[in-house]
Amino acid sequence: MDFSFLSQPAFSGGGTYLGWVITGIKWTMLVSIFAWIIAFTIGSVLGILRTTKVIWLYGPATVYVEVFRNVPLLVHLFIWYFVVPEIVPRTLGLWMKQGMPMPEFWSAVLALGFYTASRVSEQVRSGIQSIPRGQTQAALATGLTMPQVYRHVLLPMGYRIVVPPLTSEFLTIFKNSSVALTIGVLELTAQARSISEYTFRTFEIFTLATVVYVLITLTVVVIMQVVERRLRVPGYIGTGK
Amino acid sequence: MFAGFDFDVIQRALPYLWQGMLFTLGLTALAMVGGIILGTLLALMRLSSFKAVSLPASAYVNLLRSTPLILVIFWFYFLVPIAIKQISGDSYAQGIGPFHSALIAFTLFEAAYYCEIIRAGIQSVPAGQVNAAYALGLNYWQATIQIVLPQAFRNMVPILLTQGIILFQDTSLVYVVGLTDFMGAASKVAQRDGRLVEMYLFAALVYFIFCFIGSYAVKRLQLRITPPR
Numbered sequence: 119m120d121f122s123f124l125s126q127p128a129f130s131g132g133g134t135y136l137g138w139v140i141t142g143i144k145w146t147m148l149v150s151i152f153a154w155i156i157a158f159t160i161g162s163v164l165g166i167l168r169t170t171k172v173i174w175l176y177g178p179a180t181v182y183v184e185v186f187r188n189v190p191l192l193v194h195l196f197i198w199y200f201v202v203p204e205i206v207p208r209t210l211g212l213w214m215k216q217g218m219p220m221p222e223f224w225s226a227v228l229a230l231g232f233y234t235a236s237r238v239s240e241q242v243r244s245g246i247q248s249i250p251r252g253q254t255q256a257a258l259a260t261g262l263t264m265p266q267v268y269r270h271v272l273l274p275m276g277y278r279i280v281v282p283p284l285t286s287e288f289l290t291i292f293k294n295s296s297v298a299l300t301i302g303v304l305e306l307t308a309q310a311r312s313i314s315e316y317t318f319r320t321f322e323i324f325t326l327a328t329v330v331y332v333l334i335t336l337t338v339v340v341i342m343q344v345v346e347r348r349l350r351v352p353g354y355i356g357t358g359k
Numbered sequence: 360m361f362a363g364f365d366f367d368v369i370q371r372a373l374p375y376l377w378q379g380m381l382f383t384l385g386l387t388a389l390a391m392v393g394g395i396i397l398g399t400l401l402a403l404m405r406l407s408s409f410k411a412v413s414l415p416a417s418a419y420v421n422l423l424r425s426t427p428l429i430l431v432i433f434w435f436y437f438l439v440p441i442a443i444k445q446i447s448g449d450s451y452a453q454g455i456g457p458f459h460s461a462l463i464a465f466t467l468f469e470a471a472y473y474c475e476i477i478r479a480g481i482q483s484v485p486a487g488q489v490n491a492a493y494a495l496g497l498n499y500w501q502a503t504i505q506i507v508l509p510q511a512f513r514n515m516v517p518i519l520l521t522q523g524i525i526l527f528q529d530t531s532l533v534y535v536v537g538l539t540d541f542m543g544a545a546s547k548v549a550q551r552d553g554r555l556v557e558m559y560l561f562a563a564l565v566y567f568i569f570c571f572i573g574s575y576a577v578k579r580l581q582l583r584i585t586p587p588r
Contacts, residue, residue: 188570296427335425
C-alpha cells in the first residue's frame with residue numbers, strides 16, 4: 119500500500135489528489151445533510167398524517183409512501199434530473215435546465231430527500247403508534263384538543279422513542295448519497311473512482327474511501343448514542359441499566 | 360403535460376426491456392439465495408460463544424453495513440479479476456464476466472443484511488427449544504439444523520422476502536458499471552431515442568408495480584403464516 123500519490127498534483131483542478139478526496143467528503147456531507155432536512159421535515163408531516171383517522175389526511179400520505187417506497191432510488195434520481203424539467207411549465211423547466219445553480223446537486227438532494235421521507239414517515243408513524251392508547255385518552259379527558267394531544271403528548275414521546283431508527287435512516291441517506299454520482303455529483307465514491315482511473319492506485323483509494331465512510335458512520339453512531347441516552351424514555355425495553 | 364408523450368417508443372423497446380428485466384430478476388433471485396445461505400452462516404458465527412469465530416463475522420457485517428453499495432460494486436469489479444489471477448496463478452486468466460462479478464458483489468453485500476435479520480430470527484426462538492434438543496442428545500449441528508433454523512425461518516420469511524424486494528430495487532445500481540439490467544436497458548433506450556421522459560417514467564411504473572404487488576403478497580403471507588400464540 120502506497121499512499122504517496124495523494125500528495126501528487128492532480129490531473130486537473132490545480133490541487134492534489136488528497137484535495138479531490140476532501141472535496142468528495144464535502145459533497146457527500148452536503149448532499150446528506152440537505153437531503154436529511156427534507157426527509158425529516160416531509161417524513162414527519164407524512165408520519166403524523168398517517169396516524170390520524172381522517173381519510174383525506176392519511177389517504178394521500180399513504181399513497182405517497184407506497185409510491186416513493188416502491189421505486190428504486192436511482193429511478194427517483196433520474197426522474198428529478200431528466201424528467202422533472204421536461205414536464206413542469208416551460209419557463210420553470212427552462213430555468214431548471216439553464217439558470218438553476220448546481221442542477222446535479224439539487225436534483226440529488228431533492229431525490230434523496232423525498233425518497234427517504236417515505237421511510238422516515240414510517241418510523242415516525244410507528245413511534246407515535248407505539249404509545250399506549252391510554253395516554254391519548256387521558257390527554258383528551260383532561261380537556262386537551264386533538265392538536266394539543268399531538269403537540270404535548272404524542273410527539274414529544276414519539277420522537278424520543280424513534281431516535282435509534284432515525285439514526286439509521288440518516289446513515290442510510292449518508293450511504294445512499296453515493297448514488298448521486300450517476301448524475302455527476304462528485305462526492306466521495308465518484309472521486310475515488312476517478313482517482314483510481316487517473317493513478318491506477320485502485321486498491322489504496324478504495325480502501326481510503328471505505329475507511330472514511332466507516333469513520334463517519336462510527337462518529338454518527340457514537341454521537342447518537344449520547345443523544346439517545348439523554349432522550350431515553352424511562353420504563354421502556356432497552357432502557358434498563 | 361403528456362401532449363408530446365410517445366407511447367410508441369416504449370412499445371418498440373419492450374423486447375429489449377424484457378431482456379433487462381430477466382437479468383434483474385435472475386440477479387435478484389440468485390443473490391437472494393446466496394445471501395441467505397451466507398447470511399445464515401454469518402449469523403451462526405456471530406452468535407457463537409467463541410470470540411475467534413464471532414469477531415470476524417461481526418467485523419465483516421459492520422464493515423459492509425457502513426459502506427455504500429455502489430462502492431462495494433466498484434470494489435468487486437476491481438478485486439474479483441485480481442482474485443481470479445491470484446487463485447489460478449495465470450496472470451492472463453479470463454475474467455468471469457460482468458454478471459458474475461455483480462452477482463458476487465450483491466451476494467456478499469446482502470449477506471451482511473440477511474445476517475442481521477437471521478440473527479434476530481434465531482434469537483427469537485425460545486432458549487428452551489435448544490436446551491430440550493441438547494437434552495435429547497442432539498449435537499450442535501443437529502439442534503441448529505433440525506430445531507432452531509426451521510422455527511427461526513418460519514418467523515423470518517416475511518422479512519427475508521421484504522429484504523428481497525429491497526434487493527430487487529438495489530440491483531438497479533448495476534447501472535454504474537454499465538450492465539444492462541432493466542434500468543440499464545431503459546436508460547440505453549432513453550438515450551438512444553432521446554426519450555428520457557417516457558422511458559424513466561415507464562421504468563418507475565414497472566418497478567412500482569412489481570414492488571407493490573410483491574409487498575402486498577408478503578403482507579398476505581405474513582397474516583397466513585404467523586403461528587398462533
